[in-house]
Amino acid sequence: MRVAIVGCGGAGSEHAFGYGQVEGLRIVGCCDVVLEKAQQLASKFGAEAFTDFKEMIEQVRPDIVSVCTFEKDHAVVAITALNAGAHVLCEKMLAASLDEAKTMVRVAREKNKLLATQFNYRHIPSVRWLKGLLSSGALGELLLVNLMVHSYCHHHGVDLLRFLFGEVISVQAAMRGGRNEVPYRGWEGISEDLLYIPPNSFCAIVHFESGLLGVTTSSFRHRLEDLMLELHLVTTKGRLSLRRMRYENICGDLDTNIDLLGAPSFPEPLPFKATFALSVQSFVAVVRGEPAEIATGEDGMRAMQIEHALLMAARTNQLITLPPMA
Numbered sequence: 001m002r003v004a005i006v007g008c009g010g011a012g013s014e015h016a017f018g019y020g021q022v023e024g025l026r027i028v029g030c031c032d033v034v035l036e037k038a039q040q041l042a043s044k045f046g047a048e049a050f051t052d053f054k055e056m057i058e059q060v061r062p063d064i065v066s067v068c069t070f071e072k073d074h075a076v077v078a079i080t081a082l083n084a085g086a087h088v089l090c091e092k093m094l095a096a097s098l099d100e101a102k103t104m105v106r107v108a109r110e111k112n113k114l115l116a117t118q119f120n121y122r123h124i125p126s127v128r129w130l131k132g133l134l135s136s137g138a139l140g141e142l143l144l145v146n147l148m149v150h151s152y153c154h155h156h157g158v159d160l161l162r163f164l165f166g167e168v169i170s171v172q173a174a175m176r177g178g179r180n181e182v183p184y185r186g187w188e189g190i191s192e193d194l195l196y197i198p199p200n201s202f203c204a205i206v207h208f209e210s211g212l213l214g215v216t217t218s219s220f221r222h223r224l225e226d227l228m229l230e231l232h233l234v235t236t237k238g239r240l241s242l243r244r245m246r247y248e249n250i251c252g253d254l255d256t257n258i259d260l261l262g263a264p265s266f267p268e269p270l271p272f273k274a275t276f277a278l279s280v281q282s283f284v285a286v287v288r289g290e291p292a293e294i295a296t297g298e299d300g301m302r303a304m305q306i307e308h309a310l311l312m313a314a315r316t317n318q319l320i321t322l323p324p325m326a
């Protein structure tokens with residue numbers, strides 16, 4: 001299979017590294033508006049460098065395209081690739097607006113191609129360990145979930161809430177400050193109706209379909225090297241925390257008073273970067289028809305619907321109900 005990468009910065013390089021480890025795959029094209037960045041990445045994989053993604057897709061006819069530009073260009077690149085018959089792995093946030101996300105999901109369905117959202121946090125070994133324990137019943141019944149997250153990781157946190165605890169049906173929220181507090185380089189073109197990267201102070205109550213209640217707090221003022229995410233659960237058997245999930249060890253530190261004798265052991269420490277390759281490789285497996293865990297385009301769009309609801313809840317001080325899953 002032939003792979004092309006659009007956007008050869010931090011995320012694009014991690015995707016390429018992930019594909020580079022898969023047998024039977026070849027990276028054939030690397031595109032960046034900055035030619036040197038495209039050339040630099042292309043030279044590592046024997047690929048051709050481009051500055052125009054349309055030209056690249058036309059010339060190299062990839063089976064897979066990874067979309068690793070900033071959000072404002074996700075839709076145009078993904079839709080071009082899907083229309084050209086490629087499967088697409090798109091970085092989060094899936095699109096810059098809900099309308100764009102809907103179009104991406106529709107085109108993927110029409111073309112019968114896989115559109116996946118790069119929610120690599122689903123592949124954190126401690127997250128998968130926790131999901132296994134939750135479904136085995138080893139933790140008892142869940143009573144309360146508390147997610148504390150750095151603003152840059154908030155969007156992943158929203159996806160993880162769904163991944164681990166089921167569908168979100170409504171939210172309440174409060175916020176101090178706005179986008180001007182967050183020096184994200186990719187704000188251009190992102191709808192004002194999406195929260196995406198919360199400012200210094202954001203908190204929310206999340207209502208799950210199961211009746212479970214969750215609380216999330218997020219701040220841009222956490223230090224990223226110190227804390228990306230932290231998850232605390234209260235269950236009928238006690239409490240369990242994944243503390244300080246962070247760059248150098250994204251699994252975090254387990255802290256629990258629940259007896260886990262007989263349960264699988266807690267995973268070894270893992271650097272955050274390693275989650276990209278795990279996620280890219282799962283995407284390739286699903287493209288090949290093998291069973292693997294991925295976040296779909298629909299999952300990416302749902303996370304955006306929740307971001308929209310969270311912002312509306314904070315703006316109006318009302319409980320906001322999510323639309324049903326499309």
Ligand SMILES: NC(=O)c1ccc[n+]([C@@H]2O[C@H](COP(=O)([O-])OP(=O)(O)OC[C@H]3O[C@@H](n4cnc5c(N)ncnc54)[C@H](O)[C@@H]3O)[C@@H](O)[C@H]2O)c1
Pocket residue numbers: 006007008009010011012031032033034037051053068069070071073091092093118119120186
């Ligand atoms: N999943 C994760 O954990 C994670 C982590 C970091 C970034 N991201 C996401 O990855 C995306 C890129 O972020 P980044 O940190 O890699 O940024 P970056 O600035 O390092 O890379 C983006 C690259 O895209 C190029 N680019 C911009 N417009 C382009 C276009 N139209 N065609 C081709 N190239 C273009 C830029 O020149 C730049 O090299 C964003 O959507 C971001 O949210 C995800």
